[in-house]
Amino acid sequence: MDFAVIKTGGKQYKVAAGDILTVEKLSGYEEGGKLTFGEVLLVADGDKTMVGDPLIKGASVEAEFVAEGKGKKILVLRYKNKTNYRKKKGHRQPYTKVKISKIKA
DSSP, rough: OOOOEEEHHHHHHHOOOEEEEEEOOSSOOOTTTEEEEOOOEEEETTTEEEEEEESEEEEOEEEEEEEEEEOOOOEEEETTTTTTTTEEEOOEEEEEEEEEEEOOO
16 A cells, blocks of 8 residues: 555544654553554555545554654743733643554555
């Protein structure tokens, strides 16, 4: 298989075998653990392309858990004019890194 489009964490990702992907945090896995993405929207294999309606039945993408972490800090500022109201917050989004091992169609 050349590539596939999967859905996880409310987002869609184009993946190929060997890719390292940063997705929304997936809980319950340890380093080196296997996981499977069952929501496959599209699979392309050279000349053939299968598009799901909305998902492809029986298709899956196997991946290996690599690491967990937090993204860079972003600042969230709130400000109201003429009232001396200011609030500053920071946020770090958690993520999971996975390595795509196989695409099954």
